């Protein structure tokens with residue numbers, strides 16, 4: 080091998096690759112933005128708490144207990160976060176499999192988002208493990224719990240991170256200016272997409288299947304044998320709502336990065352996404368309704384947990400569904416965004432209900448996350464946003480690919 | 490060299506088969522119903538138990554845990570914890586005060602072992618369900634899954650253990666009885682599940698006025714290694730009525746079984762759609 084796979088052409092022009100990396104690592108733009116001012120102290124506090132957690136044990140920061148062993152880090156960062164990262168598999172399906180080209184401009188940013196989300200949620204998982212140094216047991220060696228749903232979810236999670244990295248890698252190659260690597264990596268995209276969608280259907284539903292054996296511990300309104308399918312279907316609109324929401328923010332924050340042509344197109348995209356959300360929510364509601372009828376829980380509706388259930392179903396699924404329908408009819412972008420936010424809240428509510436709130440709803444001691452758990456949860460998301468921002472402002476994610484790379488797009 | 494290679498490929502094959510779910514059985518160690526004669530278990534007779542806590546103390550001593558100081562009291566629910574693997578509770582029932590012992594049930598088809606992704610929770614061929622420290626990663630999914638809420642986690646430790654009764658597995662393989670059984674008189678009886686069932690039926694027929702004609706654990710959760718005799722129904726003794734009579738790992742079977750087919754169907758379907766849309770596009774629009 081005489082020529083390296085990654086000839087850093089941009090760098091070799093006038094500096095060494097090391098200098099190139101160092102200069103890219105430096106922050107760009109103003110430092111004292113409101114976001115930085117708020118996020119830096121939270122992240123620092125989060126890091127301190129993480130150190131305390133590892134030196135004093137879980138109990139010192141977390142309120143999880145013997146009856147409710149999974150708290151905010153698993154219920155929110157992992158179970159909820161993965162649903163929001165579902166946008167990546169839906170969009171790659173639309174763009175690479177159905178070849179609806181108009182979504183091409185947002186597929187990269189969504190995959191990046193998904194990739195970072197998975198990476199950080201895996202991080203949250205490690206924090207929560209009692210013996211994280213044994214994390215490789217289910218991955219290498221002879222400790223395979225092959226009949227465990229969690230075993231499959233963990234593996235599919237891991238493989239999906241790799242698949243997403245491959246899907247995103249052409250952008251990295253463009254950033255480094257490496258044509259050969261770009262060609263090679265672009266060739267892998269379709270395979271990674273197909274593999275990735277398969278893995279996504281499995282672990283999105285798998286996260287629901289985790290609770291199958293605990294079905295009697297979860298309030299009957301939330302527990303049924305269809306949880307896996309409900310989780311899978313809801314991940315479609317959860318992910319797309321996140322795409323709409325995230326798009327509305329990055330459109331403002333990274334205004335210059337997006338070409339005028341794409342600015343125009345984005346409104347049209349939001350409208351199409353709203354339509355997909357509305358229809359998938361309709362399917363989801365119909366399923367929830369059938370499951371409810373099947374479970375014959377009419378009497379439970381007139382209890383506090385019943386009102387809570389109705390609030391989730393009507394206020395956070397039916398209402399945003401109607402808004403999405405209306406918004407896509409009238410091409411009202413603002414309304415779509417509002418609907419997306421309500422949907423996001425609804426998904427948070429649903430996932431927390433299954434994994435925490437309705438879990439052992441009858442237990443004597445209820446689990447309420449400590450402020451320290453909340454800080455750590457938020458810091459994880461903030462660090463993720465930092466890295467997201469760093470990547471966006473350097474790699475061709477929202478902006479157009481360099482000319483040389485455009486014709487090799489899969 | 491060649492053996493190493495073969496071993497290597499074998500482990501790769503096993504890994505990939507596990508990942509796509511082919512090796513998932515849905516119910517570990519449940520091929521036959523021969524275990525009744527093989528699995529060891531313990532028969533607990535709450536009609537005889539006098540709540541003396543001798544077993545609790547012996548258990549604590551044998552496993553290096555602090556000696557329990559509180560006593561069973563009516564109306565107060567004592568729970569197993571990371572410091573206590575078994576507890577005696579007292580209940581006011583239709584037949585007066587009755588004691589009941591709580592610990593791991595050593596299910597025939599344990600939910601905890603099916604849940605565990607590292608096989609740290611493990612149903613041994615002798616019957617006890619044990620926890621293996623060097624495999625566990627502390628995810629606590631076993632706690633989520635156990636219908637009896639048995640596994641307990643040392644939240645205060647930086648190298649936490651899961652605490653639960655292991656039926657003194659190390660003693661059993663040495664041919665000895667669990668310490669609790671050895672300490673107790675007749676309220677705890679050790680043997681194979683078959684022997685326990687016979688003994689339980691013998692007690693019921695010999696002194697019918699002492700017992701309800703049913704053995705708790707015979708069916709519950711798909712059958713357990715611990716069997717209970719009592720003068721009253723299980724729900725009078727604090728057992729959760731919602732715990733089902735069939736196996737828990739079976740609840741995940743349909744999901745696990747569908748995984749391999751998803752791995753075949755979805756990629757094929759996606760590739761098919763991809764090919765279909767491709768040919769159309771090159772014909773009508775001729776991109777690039």
Ligand code: SF4
Pocket residue numbers: 592593594595596599600601602618634635636637638639640653
């Ligand atoms: S009672 Fe719980 S911990 Fe004990 S074997 Fe059954 S499922 Fe496992």
Ligand code: SF4
Pocket residue numbers: 604605606607608609610620624625626627628629630631632651
């Ligand atoms: S906490 Fe340990 S024993 Fe329990 S499921 Fe996780 S790895 Fe297995």
